[in-house]
Amino acid sequence: xxxxxxxxxxxxxxxxxxxxxxxxxxxxxxxxxxxxxxxxxxxxxxxxxxxxxxxxxxxxxxxxxxxxxxxxxxxxxxxxxxxxxxxxxxxxxxxxxxxxxxxxxxxxxxxxxxxxxxxxxxxxxxxxxxxxxxxxxxxxxxxxxxxxxxxxxxxxxxxxxxxxxxxxxxxxxxxxxxxxxxxxxxxxxxxxxxxxxxxxxxxxxxxxxxxxxxxxxxxxxxxxxxxxxxxxxxxxxxxxxxxxxxxxxxxxxx
Amino acid sequence: xxxxxxxxxxxxxxxxxxxxxxxxxxxxxxxxxxxxxxxxxxxxxxxxxxxxxxxxxxxxxxxxxxxxxxxxxxxxxxxxxxxxxxxxxxxxxxxxxxxxxxxxxxxxxxxxxxxxxxxxxxxxxxxxxxxxxxxxxxxxxxxxxxxxxxxxxxxxxxxxxxxxxxxxxxxxxxxxxxxxxxxxxxxxxxxxxxxxxxxxxxxxxxxxxxxxxxxxxxxxxxxxxxxxxxxxxxxxxxxxxxxxxxxxxxxxxx
Numbered sequence: 001x002x003x004x005x006x007x008x009x010x011x012x013x014x015x016x017x018x019x020x021x022x023x024x025x026x027x028x029x030x031x032x033x034x035x036x037x038x039x040x041x042x043x044x045x046x047x048x049x050x051x052x053x054x055x056x057x058x059x060x061x062x063x064x065x066x067x068x069x070x071x072x073x074x075x076x077x078x079x080x081x082x083x084x085x086x087x088x089x090x091x092x093x094x095x096x097x098x099x100x101x102x103x104x105x106x107x108x109x110x111x112x113x114x115x116x117x118x119x120x121x122x123x124x125x126x127x128x129x130x131x132x133x134x135x136x137x138x139x140x141x142x143x144x145x146x147x148x149x150x151x152x153x154x155x156x157x158x159x160x161x162x163x164x165x166x167x168x169x170x171x172x173x174x175x176x177x178x179x180x181x182x183x184x185x186x187x188x189x190x191x192x193x194x195x196x197x198x199x200x201x202x203x204x205x206x207x208x209x210x211x212x213x214x215x216x217x218x219x220x221x222x223x224x225x226x227x228x229x230x231x232x233x234x235x236x237x238x239x240x241x242x243x244x245x246x247x248x249x250x251x252x253x254x
Numbered sequence: 255x256x257x258x259x260x261x262x263x264x265x266x267x268x269x270x271x272x273x274x275x276x277x278x279x280x281x282x283x284x285x286x287x288x289x290x291x292x293x294x295x296x297x298x299x300x301x302x303x304x305x306x307x308x309x310x311x312x313x314x315x316x317x318x319x320x321x322x323x324x325x326x327x328x329x330x331x332x333x334x335x336x337x338x339x340x341x342x343x344x345x346x347x348x349x350x351x352x353x354x355x356x357x358x359x360x361x362x363x364x365x366x367x368x369x370x371x372x373x374x375x376x377x378x379x380x381x382x383x384x385x386x387x388x389x390x391x392x393x394x395x396x397x398x399x400x401x402x403x404x405x406x407x408x409x410x411x412x413x414x415x416x417x418x419x420x421x422x423x424x425x426x427x428x429x430x431x432x433x434x435x436x437x438x439x440x441x442x443x444x445x446x447x448x449x450x451x452x453x454x455x456x457x458x459x460x461x462x463x464x465x466x467x468x469x470x471x472x473x474x475x476x477x478x479x480x481x482x483x484x485x486x487x488x489x490x491x492x493x494x495x496x497x498x499x500x501x502x503x504x505x506x507x508x
Contacts, residue, residue, distance in 0.1 A: 111365075115487055115490065118483050118486065118487065118490075119483075119486065119490060120481070121481045121482050121483035122477075122479055122480070122481055122483040122486055123480050123481055124480035124481035124482075125481065126481075145487075147483065147484070147485070148483075148484075149482070149483050152481065152482040152483075189501055223376075223497070225376055226376070226377050226378035226500075227374070227375045227376050227377055227378035227379065227380075227406065228375050228378075228403070228406040229372050229373075229375035229376040229401065229402075229403050229406075230401070230402075231401070232372065232373065232376055232493070233369055233372065233399075233489070235487070235490060236369065236372075236373060236489060236490060236493045239486070239490045239493055239494055240493055240494060240497050243477070243494050243497070243498070244497070246480075247443055
């Protein structure tokens with residue numbers, strides 16, 4: 001049984017401040033609910049409507065609620081009829097890996113953030129570092145755009161300036177390469193990434209990479225334009241840069 | 255003066271059937287209205303509110319309307335205060351060019367279509383061929399996502415099956431290369447495009463390339479996955495494929 005107070009609490013998870021307060025988020029729709037159910041995440045509750053149960057199987061411990069209550073919780077005009085309340089996993093400290101390490105600075109569009117998680121997942125990147133002001137990963141639009149990749153790509157939020165400084169003052173004698181996506185850097189087609197762990201910083205579409213990070217980026221790079229568009233969408237630019245950087249490495253090392 | 259009947263007609267342009275009926279579409283917001291104003295398109299009317307005029311300059315022949323009327327026409331909850339009614343340009347027949355020719359099959363998401371026009375524009379592709387069931391280019395979300403690139407990238411709609419067949423039975427003795435984006439084709443990293451005009455077909459995210467086109471695609475290609483994501487967003491995949499195909503050519507020919 002799900003009480004009206006619980007319905008109200010679950011519905012509140014549409015807003016970031018209540019996700020933070022309760023440490024929970026919502027996923028909605030058959031495919032992603034099943035993916036979450038079979039993942040390592042802690043599922044607090046799965047709710048479904050009788051219409052959903054008539055069409056699809058439901059689990060033993062799932063709770064039936066009325067269509068009216070589902071409407072309150074759902075983010076869709078036409079709710080798919082199943083929603084999971086999930087515990088936000090504990091954020092793991094970001095551990096630089098061999099090869100490319102992806103850093104997002106001030107990405108505020110949830111669709112772009114979700115699309116970037118999906119791209120990272122496609123290329124086998126299992127963690128992404130976010131600036132503190134990036135949009136919430138557990139935003140509904142971000143989760144949707146990630147197409148389930150939020151389950152496989154860990155995210156951590158840090159003060160990027162402080163974090164990058166600590167990397168450059170690390171014990172290693174070699175300062176790591178930090179690529180940054182700019183409109184006037186070295187052509188991506190002429191760049192050969194190092195064998196050591198390196199970083200790729202992507203800024204927001206509206207503001208680019210923040211001024212305070214500029215001095216920490218030692219390798220500004222660019223996708224050269226050949227036509228009239230002023231810029232590329234942040235997720236599209238991320239995809240092209242990751243593809244060029246990672247697949248160069250692949251060719252060099254095989 | 256703009257009559258109530260005109261307001262009603264302009265507001266109706268939010269729907270595809272009225273765009274078709276009147277042969278007009280709407281663009282909204284300062285930047286794109288100015289871009290359209292300075293383009294070759296025929297602007298039927300530019301409408302603004304007094305609030306807009308107080309903040310920005312307006313043209314001599316622009317018409318002031320009430321905020322209430324603007325609300326009727328606008329696609330935004332908070333209208334930017336300026337909207338242009340524009341004539342839909344006559345569609346030009348698609349003329350295959352040297353190098354890459356982009357063909358979209360059944361792209362139904364307007365954000366994806368707009369993003370693809372923006373990518374085409376970035377890479378200097380000036381025309382895109384659409385299947386008849388692609389979403390309307392003059393859909394508000396498509397225009398927004400294109401970030402003005404709809405002004406520089408022409409689109410034509412055809413029966414793709416018939417059109418591609420006609421290309422393959424053309425006068426040239428050489429059958430053109432038709433790449434198609436699949437999940438199990440040749441790795442894009444191993445493909446070298448021909449010097450002759452060639453085609454790249456992108457299908458919809460949900461359904462891929464339609465069955466009827468399969469026999470006309472002589473070179474299925476793939477971006478190899480390295481991680482857990484099942485697929486890439488259609489616009490992201492298009493960007494990576496265009497980048498790999500076009501920039502290979504660049505390197506070969508310079």
